[in-house]
Amino acid sequence: MAQSFNAAELIADDKKYVWHHLTQHKVYEKSDPIIFVKGEGMRVTDINGKQYLDAVSGGVWTVNLGYGNETLCKAVSDQIKELCYFANGYGNIPTIRFSKKLIEKMPGLSRVYLSNSGSEANEKAFKIVRQISQLKHGGKKYKIIYRNRDYHGTTITTLSACGQEERKMQYGPFTPGFVEFPACSVYRSPYPAGTTNLGEKFALELEKVVQAEDPDTVGAVILEPITAGGGVIVPPDGYFETITEICKKYGLLLIIDEVVCGLGRTGKWFGYQHFNVKPDIVTMAKGVAAGYAPISCTVTTEEVFQDFIADPSDREGYFRDISTFGGCTSGPAAGYANLCYMEEHNVLDNVVKMGEYLLNGLKELEKKYEIIGDVRGKGLFCGLELVKDRATREPVSEAVAGAVVAECMKQGVIIGKTSRSFREFNNTICLAPALITTTVELDEILKALDNAFKVVKA
Ligand SMILES: Cc1ncc(COP(=O)(O)O)c(C=O)c1O
The missing domain is CATH 3.90.1150.10 (Aspartate Aminotransferase, domain 1)
Incomplete structure (x- = not known):
């Protein structure tokens, strides 16, 4: 009407x-x-x-599926009539179905944590890194390295990990422990024309920063698979392979921010799947429910998840995080319908x-x-x-x-x-x-x- x-x-x-x-x-x-x-x-x-x-x-x-998609409209409307919300400390059917189906698309990953914006999904990832640092490394491995030109969100801490100066201006002081390394733009490469192994060279910039910061203090690196708002920058061949080696060498968690590239934008389910890379944490938001409901996810490997399994009497050994609207059922209902629609069509x-x-x-x-x-x-x-x-x-x-x-x-x-x-x-x-x-x-x-x-x- x-x-x-x-x-x-x-x-x-x-x-x-x-x-x-x-x-x-x-x-x-x-x-x-x-x-x-x-x-x-x-x-x-x-x-x-x-x-x-x-x-x-x-x-x-x-x-991502255009406007007025009947399947997604119906999925949201049917679900909110059935059960619109319950806090995510409890379970609900769309969250279970959506999480299972999402994990099927992400070999090597195993757990889905829901919230409701890309910024929030990245905040969760940072909190996971900080808490693992406390749980396993005496609080020492707290630093997170981000890349120039990448964007990870609008909150003060995600802006602390932002490689775009105009988004940050006037909002400091920022959260300590975030350090930048250079972008990997082939078009604006600092190396002379004809340089070979560009991907490796760009990635080694990460190692320089890790070493300068003291590797024992660095817990993670966060990267967009393809820098989006920073200028649609596709990394050169070999880039992610070297990034992976550096992460292994220094015990860094690799966080891939799929807020833009996730759910099909680049022709694979996730942008990182174009490259030979195994992330520890993947965040996503925009395309998850294609704009039909707000939802974001922080997805981790089983290894990361297991770091939070402890005796229930241990008051600090679990992820003490909450997101009120991570309990909205419209998001996972739309997310599940989106995955099904994408498969069927x-x-x-x-x-x-x-x-x-x-x-x-x-x-x-x-x-x-x-x-x-x-x-x-x-x-x-x-x-x-x-x-x-x-x-x-x-x-x-x-x-x-x-x-x-x-x-x-x-x-x-x-x-x-x-x-x-x-x-x-x-x-x-x-x-x-x-x-x-x-x-x-x-x-x-x-x-x-x-x-x-x-x-x-x-
Ligand atoms: C790569 C990337 N990460 C995170 C975000 C933040 O997402 P949101 O605006 O949903 O908080 C954005 C937003 O554009 C983004 O492009």
């Missing part, structure tokens, strides 16, 4: 009462916020009736095929427009790095990348860009269409970009 509303009144109330994410509200003195009222497949309609094609799955790579195959189609289309644009310095990606997750000059690779300003986004928006196509991440590197256009996309929508996206690049100059 269509909702009835008074558009002018709602826009005025939005401006008066709502504080939008990542937004300087001064802009609304001269323009109105875009308010969406309806989504169907990959298209959304705003309050004025304008339709848009969504090339970024809900803006932040979340609505061979969604991963579609991601691989459509991902190649999109990447090839973007490479054609790269041939036409000098402003495109680099095209990269995996599956339905692609980035275009824009430059003023291909030879020097000088990045375009954030305003230029913003103009490309705005030109696509005028044509009714919503694309994304790195946003408020780095002072000089908010120059990557991001595309992450729903995993059920067809060539029809991809052609429309490519056409909009083609038109945008005809008018936007570096």
Whole structure:
């Protein structure tokens, strides 16, 4: 049933009462916020009736099965009528079914801990590392290494592990014990052209930092399998193999943040499964229930889980963590339905095929427009790095990348860009269409970009 509303009144109330994410509200003195009222497949309609094609799955790579998916709607609605909530210290049917099915997709991992945002899932991972340090290493192995350009969340501690300076500015002081190591961008490699074994070289930067910090004090490293909001950076061959060796050598837990890449975005169930790597902890959120309910997971190996098994009289030997909304049943009900839907409709195959189609289309644009310095990606997750000059690779300003986004928006196509991440590197256009996309929508996206690049100059 269509909702009835008074558009002018709602826009005025939005401006008066709502504080939008990542937004300087001064802009609304001269323009109105875009308010969406309806989504169907990959298209959304705003309050004025304008339709848009969504090339970024809900803006932040979340609505992976598109809007109005009947299977997920029904799963959520049926479950909340049956039992909407009970604290996760107790069990419920959707959590059991979802956890079992998720673990089937993650050989080598065995336990699922639920919460409700990517930041929270990563906080849990950090708490696990800190507690293991107390339980097994006298509290000494408490440091966590993160990578430049990676993002792990919005809380003060996940920002402490954030490699994007603009997200951190003005929010310090941060949680102690977090240390950065360099990014692995091949396009912006510090090594001379023609350097071989780039993957290994980038990974060895981790070892340098571990040694400098004193290996006995380092408990874990956290990495996105493909850096997402930091510019869609795919690690070079050999990278994760060397990271794994370093983790083994120094007894570090490897945390893989699959908040963006997880659940099919890159053409495999998880981004790390493209590489030869065995994580100890995997976190995930956005695609888990594809935006139909909030849910996040911190998944661990049995070995990690066993570190928390002790005599019940031991008041410190278990994971003393809780998340109120980790007991909402809508999340795992939608998560289970999402996994079943993806299997039944061979969604991963579609991601691989459509991902190649999109990447090839973007490479054609790269041939036409000098402003495109680099095209990269995996599956339905692609980035275009824009430059003023291909030879020097000088990045375009954030305003230029913003103009490309705005030109696509005028044509009714919503694309994304790195946003408020780095002072000089908010120059990557991001595309992450729903995993059920067809060539029809991809052609429309490519056409909009083609038109945008005809008018936007570096
Ligand atoms: C890689 C990564 N990790 C963690 C997060 C934080 O997730 P949330 O916004 O659900 O807290 C994000 C959000 O964009 C992300 O991209």
